[in-house]
Amino acid sequence: MAPRMPEMGMLAPVAGVRIGTTNAGIKQRKRDDMTVMLLDPRATVAGVFTQSAFRAAPVELASARLEGARALVINSGNANAATGSVGREDARRVCDAVAAQAMDVDETAVLPFSTGVIGVRLPVEAMREGVVAAVQKLREDAWTDAARAIMTTDTVPKGISRVVQIGGAPVQITGIAKGSGMIKPNMATMLAFMAVDAAVPQSLLQGMLSRVADVSFNRVTVDGDTSTNDSFVLIASGAGPVQLGTQDLEALEALEVAITDVAQELAKWIARDGEGATKFVTVKVSGGKSSADCLAVAFTIAESPLIKTAIFAGDPNWGRFCMAIGRADAQVDPNTVSLHLGDVCIARNGMMAEGYVEADAARVMAEDELTVHVDLGQGDAEEWVWTCDFSYDYVKINAEYRS
Amino acid sequence: MAPRMPEMGMLAPVAGVRIGTTNAGIKQRKRDDMTVMLLDPRATVAGVFTQSAFRAAPVELASARLEGARALVINSGNANAATGSVGREDARRVCDAVAAQAMDVDETAVLPFSTGVIGVRLPVEAMREGVVAAVQKLREDAWTDAARAIMTTDTVPKGISRVVQIGGAPVQITGIAKGSGMIKPNMATMLAFMAVDAAVPQSLLQGMLSRVADVSFNRVTVDGDTSTNDSFVLIASGAGPVQLGTQDLEALEALEVAITDVAQELAKWIARDGEGATKFVTVKVSGGKSSADCLAVAFTIAESPLIKTAIFAGDPNWGRFCMAIGRADAQVDPNTVSLHLGDVCIARNGMMAEGYVEADAARVMAEDELTVHVDLGQGDAEEWVWTCDFSYDYVKINAEYRS
Numbered sequence: 174m175a176p177r178m179p180e181m182g183m184l185a186p187v188a189g190v191r192i193g194t195t196n197a198g199i200k201q202r203k204r205d206d207m208t209v210m211l212l213d214p215r216a217t218v219a220g221v222f223t224q225s226a227f228r229a230a231p232v233e234l235a236s237a238r239l240e241g242a243r244a245l246v247i248n249s250g251n252a253n254a255a256t257g258s259v260g261r262e263d264a265r266r267v268c269d270a271v272a273a274q275a276m277d278v279d280e281t282a283v284l285p286f287s288t289g290v291i292g293v294r295l296p297v298e299a300m301r302e303g304v305v306a307a308v309q310k311l312r313e314d315a316w317t318d319a320a321r322a323i324m325t326t327d328t329v330p331k332g333i334s335r336v337v338q339i340g341g342a343p344v345q346i347t348g349i350a351k352g353s354g355m356i357k358p359n360m361a362t363m364l365a366f367m368a369v370d371a372a373v374p375q376s377l378l379q380g381m382l383s384r385v386a387d388v389s390f391n392r393v394t395v396d397g398d399t400s401t402n403d404s405f406v407l408i409a410s411g412a413g414p415v416q417l418g419t420q421d422l423e424a425l426e427a428l429e430v431a432i433t434d435v436a437q438e439l440a441k442w443i444a445r446d447g448e449g450a451t452k453f454v455t456v457k458v459s460g461g462k463s464s465a466d467c468l469a470v471a472f473t474i475a476e477s478p479l480i481k482t483a484i485f486a487g488d489p490n491w492g493r494f495c496m497a498i499g500r501a502d503a504q505v506d507p508n509t510v511s512l513h514l515g516d517v518c519i520a521r522n523g524m525m526a527e528g529y530v531e532a533d534a535a536r537v538m539a540e541d542e543l544t545v546h547v548d549l550g551q552g553d554a555e556e557w558v559w560t561c562d563f564s565y566d567y568v569k570i571n572a573e574y575r576s
Numbered sequence: 577m578a579p580r581m582p583e584m585g586m587l588a589p590v591a592g593v594r595i596g597t598t599n600a601g602i603k604q605r606k607r608d609d610m611t612v613m614l615l616d617p618r619a620t621v622a623g624v625f626t627q628s629a630f631r632a633a634p635v636e637l638a639s640a641r642l643e644g645a646r647a648l649v650i651n652s653g654n655a656n657a658a659t660g661s662v663g664r665e666d667a668r669r670v671c672d673a674v675a676a677q678a679m680d681v682d683e684t685a686v687l688p689f690s691t692g693v694i695g696v697r698l699p700v701e702a703m704r705e706g707v708v709a710a711v712q713k714l715r716e717d718a719w720t721d722a723a724r725a726i727m728t729t730d731t732v733p734k735g736i737s738r739v740v741q742i743g744g745a746p747v748q749i750t751g752i753a754k755g756s757g758m759i760k761p762n763m764a765t766m767l768a769f770m771a772v773d774a775a776v777p778q779s780l781l782q783g784m785l786s787r788v789a790d791v792s793f794n795r796v797t798v799d800g801d802t803s804t805n806d807s808f809v810l811i812a813s814g815a816g817p818v819q820l821g822t823q824d825l826e827a828l829e830a831l832e833v834a835i836t837d838v839a840q841e842l843a844k845w846i847a848r849d850g851e852g853a854t855k856f857v858t859v860k861v862s863g864g865k866s867s868a869d870c871l872a873v874a875f876t877i878a879e880s881p882l883i884k885t886a887i888f889a890g891d892p893n894w895g896r897f898c899m900a901i902g903r904a905d906a907q908v909d910p911n912t913v914s915l916h917l918g919d920v921c922i923a924r925n926g927m928m929a930e931g932y933v934e935a936d937a938a939r940v941m942a943e944d945e946l947t948v949h950v951d952l953g954q955g956d957a958e959e960w961v962w963t964c965d966f967s968y969d970y971v972k973i974n975a976e977y978r979s
Contacts, residue, residue: 227902227910227926255898255910257927291895292928478881478966482974492694495658499630507630507658523630524660525695563881565971571885572967 176445176453176541176561178329179438184316185334187345187368189213189412193310194322197303199296200250200289205322207300209307210245210366211275215411217375218242218284219382223403229254230261231285232402234268240375243282245366245406246271248300249325249351250289252402263295270301274308288325288351288364288402320349323364326570327351331442337431339424342414344371348435350390352443365390365405365439370413371428377419381429382407389436390443394475394560407432444559449566452484453542459555460548466503467556470547473501474558481563484543489534491519498547509550515543579848579856579944579964581732582841587719588737590748590771592616592815596713597725600706602699603653603692608725610703612710613648613769614678618814620778621645621687622785626806632657633664634688635805637671643778646685648809649674650767651703652728652754653692655805666698673704677711691728691754691767691805723752726767729973730754734845740834742827745817747774751838753793755846768793768808768842773816774831780822784832785810792839793846797878797963810835847962852969855887856945862958863951869906870959873950876904877961884966887946892937894922901950912953918946925953 190212194205212218222228222236230253246267253260268283287295320332332349348367373381386405417424445453456475461467474480477497483490494512498505507523515537518526537543593615597608615621625631625639633656649670656663671686690698723735735752751770776784789808820827848856859878864870877883880900886893897915901908910926918940921929940946 223902225899225902226904226906226908227898227913252895255894255923255926255928257911257925291898292923478970479974482971485971486975488975491658492655495630495694496628499626499628501629503629505629508660510630520658520695522660523658525658563971564975565968567881568885568888568966568968568971571882572889572891 175328175450178445179442181317181320181330181332182334184320184332184347184349185345186313186316187347187410188313188370189216189410190368190408191311191313192315192319193307193312194315194318195303195306195310197248197299199248199300205318206249207303207307208247208319208322209271209304209311210319211278211311212243212408213410213412214243214277215372216243217373217378217409217411218406219375219379220404220406221382221386227255229287229402230256230264231287232404233261234264235284235286235404238281238284239379241282242284243278244271244275245284245286246304247286247323247364248289249323251287251293251295252289252291253287253295254402255292256294259294263297266297267295267300267304270304271308274305286364286404288323316347316349319366323349323351325351328446331439331446333435333438335431335435337427339371339415339427344369344413344415344428344431346431346435348439350439350443352446364402365436366408367406367432367435368408368410369428369432370410371415371417372411373409373417373425373428374419377425378407378409381425381432385429385433385436388433389440394472394558441559444561447561448570449564450561451541451564452562454484454560454562455544455557456560457544457546457555457557458549459546460550460552461554461556462504462552464554464556466549467554468558469503470498470501470505470549471556471558473497474545474547475560478563484538485562485564487535487538489514489519489531489538491525494547504551505549506551511548511550513546514538578731578853581848582845584720584723584733584735585737587723587735587750587752588748589716589719590750590813591716591773592619592813593771593811594714594716595718595722596710596715597718597721598706598709598713600651600699600702602651602703608721609652610706610710611650611722611725612674612707612714613722614681614714615646615811616813616815617646617680618775619646620776620781620812620814621809622778622782623807623809624785624789630658632690632805633659633667634690635807636664637667638687638689638807641684641687642782644685645687646681647674647678648687648689648769649707650689650726652726654690654696654698655692655694656690656698657805658695659697662697666700669700670698670703670707673707674711677708689767689807691726719750719752722769726752726754728754731849734842734849736838736841738834738838740830742774742818742830747772747816747818747831747834749834749838751842753842753846755849767805768839769811770809770835770838771811771813772831772835773813774818774820775814776812776820776828776831777822780828781810781812784828784835788832788836788839791836792843797875797961844962847964850964851973852967853964854944854967855965857887857963857965858947858960859963860947860949860958860960861952862949863953863955864957864959865907865955867957867959869952870957871961872906873901873904873908873952874959874961876900877948877950878963881966887941888965888967890938890941892917892922892934892941894928897950907954908952909954914951914953916949917941
């Protein structure tokens, strides 16, 4: 059983962002697999991309075209990764088709995004036809369609809308994400797109996005396997009532808080929908000498196969936590380490806590959501990571799904 | 089905090393779980130990007592890890029992080794009685018993004997190892003990051991989860005909080659007996700018859950290899990367190879032993790692075995 999943309500339009989706038959015929987003000429766009050395062709193009971006073209079913120079040319030809359909949009202002099978060429002609169909359907109220069209084997679509008041005027935020779903050949790729109708200068927007990514999507790990296509894009359409500049520090900060909130909700949703997940887990590490130390311990715990299988089994296995904390690339003194599962103290000063009763911890672990809290007892730094457990279904999904 | 496993033949005695084993009832009653090794007064001992910050009490004692070591006391069933200062005191008391039984052996010359459940105190009294029983049985021809007595849930005992000629005289080498077996609470701990009857000064022996460990046990990964108790000990008993000193460079080198060979055989054996393993995999990475780059790529591949499940499924999944190579902490240019599975070229210059037929790769992957060869195309460095696949049984062993 998967952890409790939020339900995606209706997603609100963002003025200045028009969306069209279609089925281009890239991988399957049952639902849309192509999305075109056309942006207001005033829009600014920021992006963060996978750190993989094997960056996919669309990632290379999109990251180079952020400034002056006017349109996004997104497909699921094919990642256009490990496709070399022909892959870049294929991506360019799909972008060209968008420019040809959309008035006043230069082809270098079109950003491509792909997710799906790796090492296979895009079906460019079918996608160019898809672009024509998608552009004909462009409208502001289609975020829900887009949330579905970017899915691969996600079990649910993921999207959130919020309105925040910035300096007395409303800003509409809508964001969608896909992730941790598997598709032939089973790469966990993450894509997220978010738009606000405020105006924000590109350089400020990019800084904001980097900070937001660092405390949202960059805190999710399902199996530690980074994809070749991960992208997170933030659009400030400039079509709403709020226009922000470098001097509006307070308003920019308020907007960043709101965007962070949406991004964190989407990020947690991705962990909940992790492959084969039965539990959603927050790993909190406090008392570190540095944030880096806390993150190192948190990620080591979140990615340890022995801990993930213990969590699947509901086994409060102190020994495995010792192991992971001990092997993390961080300054650790076992004598000051404590561990809580939920509100139950398992260990203190590096040893099983006095009076600890396993049944208490087992009760916490039986829930479909739990918090693992390690206190390193060395300093004031504190960080966290979101993850899920490791079940038979993880092996099943990844072993039985042949490429 | 596990990969083909070597069969342990009779293990030859090493002059100057007497061994006694017994059942001390630490975890189970069916087979011996305690081993005492008493060494010739001329013996020198070298050791390498886990890098975990959570080093178990016996690891702390043993590593501090290498010089002048005269006896080893080894138990399975309990790791004496995460037991704080009482754990160190417990280990000392077991060592004291050995010193009390063995003439002329100071208690600080006894090295303790433990593997098994973490966070639980040793049954010291039972173990002290076990020491008496084991010491009564001391004899040179008991390596086979020791190979069995150090097992936890290894499916087979592991040991190798060799005789090598060094400068015209024979040197007897015998080594045993346990590893990647699981025990409550399921920590993969590795122990290896090797002895030669040559004399080698301790400082030379320690350097030799570090180099040997680096190309043998340090090349094995089952799940990336480093234990709190890993130890590899090399004894030069000095009781045989070959006596080496600092000036005997050629002989020392010949001995190191022979020891390396035995250690590598034992290391591969551990990977073959990895939890739930169905395939033994050698990951070779060539063409790197540095050894560190090659090792980073090799370990990322060997520890990627997505690749390990693909290997379990016999799926020659190029996309997953791209992913792992791309996320490794190494200098990688996708345009020069090639991948072979066995003798089949899957990819060249970062793309699926021309003329590649999946059936050929699937044939390679159907074997229970295979080599993954990545050429980074950037330099002359070359390294390798041994591992196994990731099966339903891995989850089963680690999820169903409750602590």
